[in-house]
Amino acid sequence: MAAATRGRPRAFDRDEALDRAIRLFWTKGYEATSVRDLSEELGIGQPSLYNAFGGKRALFDEAVGVYDSRYGGFIDAAIEEESTAVQAMRRILAEAPARYTRRGLPRGCLVISGDAGAEDADVHEVMSRLREEKRSQLASKIDADLAADHLPEGADPSALSAYVMAVLAGLAQRARDGSSRQELEAVASIAIAALP
Template sequence: MAGRTGRPRGFDRDAALERAMLLFWERGYETVSIRDLTEAMGITAPSLYAAFTDKRTLFEEAVEAYAHRYGGYIEEAVEAGSTARLAVRRLLEQAAVQHTLPDRPPGCLILNGAADRTPASEAVAANLRARRARTAALIEARIRADVACGALPPETDAHALATFSAGVWQGLSRLARDGHGRQDLESVVATAMRAWPPSGGE
């Protein structure tokens, strides 16, 4: 007997996910209710549960969509620079642009999506922390490679410098959320890069 196909959903899943992502991006995980989501996505609660299982699963899928559509600059910047210093400068400069684009919510979903968390949303916050930690680890690996090849002084504390750089990256998002524009963020980037030790060949 031929298998039966399910009834069509009746809505564009990708478009609905995009609207959910924008809502989470603007307001964060904790403050967004199912009712908020159904209104933003233009679907009913049963349709939401049928398509996305629950709020947490929807959020995690929204974060993954965000990472692919808007967060691609992160790994690209860290891996593209010829030195760690250039890579981090590119990361921070790109963040200053991305966090302040006029057609999107300010800041970054990965950095601010679970800023206001409760014990019930700790797993969501932990997932975002893990993503941020991966970025810091990529930066640290680039710094260690530069120390090993002599592009950075041998006394460079790779972990401390990577933590500092990741902290600036995260801080740019918070500044954007607080209403600071691109020029302010770029000034922060320039100041932060002056704290780096000199790199050979730059």
């Protein structure tokens, strides 16, 4: 005879619920997303939300981590796969317009705008650190190119990597504001032309 299981099984698919939470945070940001919004979007009661995810903040942290691997990742891929920093920067800027305007997904980037208007200093700190990690990875690749004489002497890895990240932030915001992919591609082309 099979042993009886205790409690009711979860009446929802956790991965699907997490994906819905990612999209909600991506659309509204951490601060503007309430626990009630999450409960309604995920189709579960607030107690179930806390049991499954540990609350809004824990869910946001998990959502950001999964977002980067499921929907982001193009910056990491370019840094890892391209042989030079200039090729990586060009690829990042060229791919961003399509990434930020995908059909069926919120526009822009959760990593760039997820903490917009957040009063929670910890949320801002986590997101700021994530953005800084991306910039630092790119700066390290630029450093390596300088050492290998692939870039002109005097190129500033910190400024160049910050430039690329600033352009990405602008592209993401323009996408959220409704700009077309073609407009974003034109802006990215100007930014690419300005690279050393």
